[in-house]
Amino acid sequence: MNAPQSAPEVAARSGADDAVVRLRDARLAFGERTLWSGLDLDVAPGEYLAVLGSNGTGKTSFLRVLLGLLPLTSGTVRVNGTRPRAASARVGYVPQQRGFPAHTPLRARDLVAQGVDGHRWGIRLHPRRVHRTVDELLERVGATDYADAPVGVLSGGEQQRLRVAQALAADPTLVLCDEALLSLDLHHQHVVSELVHEQRERSGCAVVFVTHDVNPIIEHVDRILYLANGSFRIGTPDQVLRSDVLSELYGTRVEVLRSNGRILVAGRPDSSHYTDSPEELIL
Ligand SMILES: Nc1ncnc2c1ncn2[C@@H]1O[C@H](COP(=O)(O)OP(=O)(O)O)[C@@H](O)[C@H]1O
Numbered sequence: 001m002n003a004p005q006s007a008p009e010v011a012a013r014s015g016a017d018d019a020v021v022r023l024r025d026a027r028l029a030f031g032e033r034t035l036w037s038g039l040d041l042d043v044a045p046g047e048y049l050a051v052l053g054s055n056g057t058g059k060t061s062f063l064r065v066l067l068g069l070l071p072l073t074s075g076t077v078r079v080n081g082t083r084p085r086a087a088s089a090r091v092g093y094v095p096q097q098r099g100f101p102a103h104t105p106l107r108a109r110d111l112v113a114q115g116v117d118g119h120r121w122g123i124r125l126h127p128r129r130v131h132r133t134v135d136e137l138l139e140r141v142g143a144t145d146y147a148d149a150p151v152g153v154l155s156g157g158e159q160q161r162l163r164v165a166q167a168l169a170a171d172p173t174l175v176l177c178d179e180a181l182l183s184l185d186l187h188h189q190h191v192v193s194e195l196v197h198e199q200r201e202r203s204g205c206a207v208v209f210v211t212h213d214v215n216p217i218i219e220h221v222d223r224i225l226y227l228a229n230g231s232f233r234i235g236t237p238d239q240v241l242r243s244d245v246l247s248e249l250y251g252t253r254v255e256v257l258r259s260n261g262r263i264l265v266a267g268r269p270d271s272s273h274y275t276d277s278p279e280e281l282i283l
């Protein structure tokens with residue numbers, strides 16, 4: 001088995017000219033605090049990368065860099081071969097589930113239409129074309145039955161299906177998910193994770209999925225970027241989710257346990273962030 005890549009020894013894969021995401025010697029710091037540095041990473045078309053780590057390790061910031069909302073402190077980032085901001089029309093983004101207020105004056109189809117209307121290529125589409133595309137997207141995520149319902153009355157799982165539909169509207173080459181399964185029941189965790197996976201299968205888009213719990217998506221993951229302690233490891237799940245590898249990364253003994261098919265990381269020094277919810281002790 002090859003060792004996972006660590007910060008000083010990363011040798012980025014060369015020759016991948018079609019990389020959807022390319023980071024070179026990337027560093028992100030806020031003031032004195034370096035979240036990660038020396039990050040070299042190519043994400044290939046169709047690749048599924050999970051970004052793991054505890055609260056505050058820079059997972060969301062990593063996505064904000066890919067969205068062009070946050071500049072690197074140093075190093076370079078390319079998305080679809082260009083600056084992230086210039087590539088954003090073909091990047092789908094599924095945020096964490098947050099309930100809409102009950103009286104939000106938006107129907108399910110309006111939310112999806114926001115992802116369609118004039119987004120791609122920067123031109124306005126004919127309203128009939130928008131309508132048809134929205135109907136197709138609603139059907140794809142199984143939301144046709146509540147297409148005309150106000151979003152505020154829908155369950156968290158139903159709302160999250162709509163956010164996926166909105167993200168897929170751009171026919172993305174890259175789908176970014178930020179804790180997109182958080183606070184969903186198990187059924188909807190599965191539904192949403194399958195929808196993202198299906199899009200990858202059908203279109204060959206790359207997926208970067210930020211999560212503190214890898215279990216709901218583990219079957220789809222090709223590689224993991226694990227952030228901790230101002231550093232990182234990159235590799236396949238078998239290369240990274242190991243007691244020796246994570247103990248070295250954390251600088252203290254942690255255990256990767258497998259129980260009932262679930263993966264747990266026990267003894268993380270920063271796991272006190274997660275005392276609110278027992279479920280969140282699982283990574
Ligand atoms: N714009 C910013 N300015 C200063 N500090 C920030 C900024 N954005 C994030 N941070 C800090 O960087 C750390 C990582 O944040 P974040 O990327 O949200 O972590 P995660 O998503 O892994 O929980 C946090 O300590 C956060 O407070």
Ligand SMILES: [Mg+2]
Nearest residue numbers: 059060061178
């Ligand atoms: Mg976050």
